[in-house]
Amino acid sequence: MALKIIDHGSKEYQQMIKLRDEILRRPLGLTFTKQELDEEKNNMLIAAFEDEDMLGCCMLVEEKPGTVRLRQMAVLNDLQGKGIGRALMNFAENLARDSGYRILSMHARKNSVGFYEKMGYNISGDEFIEVTIPHYVMEKEL
Numbered sequence: 001m002a003l004k005i006i007d008h009g010s011k012e013y014q015q016m017i018k019l020r021d022e023i024l025r026r027p028l029g030l031t032f033t034k035q036e037l038d039e040e041k042n043n044m045l046i047a048a049f050e051d052e053d054m055l056g057c058c059m060l061v062e063e064k065p066g067t068v069r070l071r072q073m074a075v076l077n078d079l080q081g082k083g084i085g086r087a088l089m090n091f092a093e094n095l096a097r098d099s100g101y102r103i104l105s106m107h108a109r110k111n112s113v114g115f116y117e118k119m120g121y122n123i124s125g126d127e128f129i130e131v132t133i134p135h136y137v138m139e140k141e142l
């Protein structure tokens with residue numbers, strides 16, 4: 001498995017949109033808007049590949065100086081629980097740390113909280129609804 005940063009607008013980015021749509025949006029009856037995708041130009045786009053096939057992805061977005069937010073974490077359904085998410089998280093944390101960030105935060109779906117807790121993240125705040133489902137803000141010092 002190869003982990004790498006991908007370029008906005010590239011062929012790999014198109015794969016990323018397709019994977020995120022399939023895993024994160026379509027099950028909720030949602031789609032991406034052009035504006036949402038255009039706003040991703042300045043994000044660090046990260047993906048895991050096996051040859052040409054994207055297995056999982058995520059992105060990092062600066063929230064404020066010193067804090068970066070993980071967004072749009074997705075792993076192919078039939079590969080969840082096989083270490084791809086853990087590898088993506090470790091790669092993202094190292095990128096964030098190397099870029100000078102001290103805190104990594106996220107809006108974690110309620111059903112994913114256990115995974116992130118195993119990765120050392122803590123809930124900071126009350127449950128809230130985002131994209132129609134329950135989420136928690138989670139954070140970790142890098």
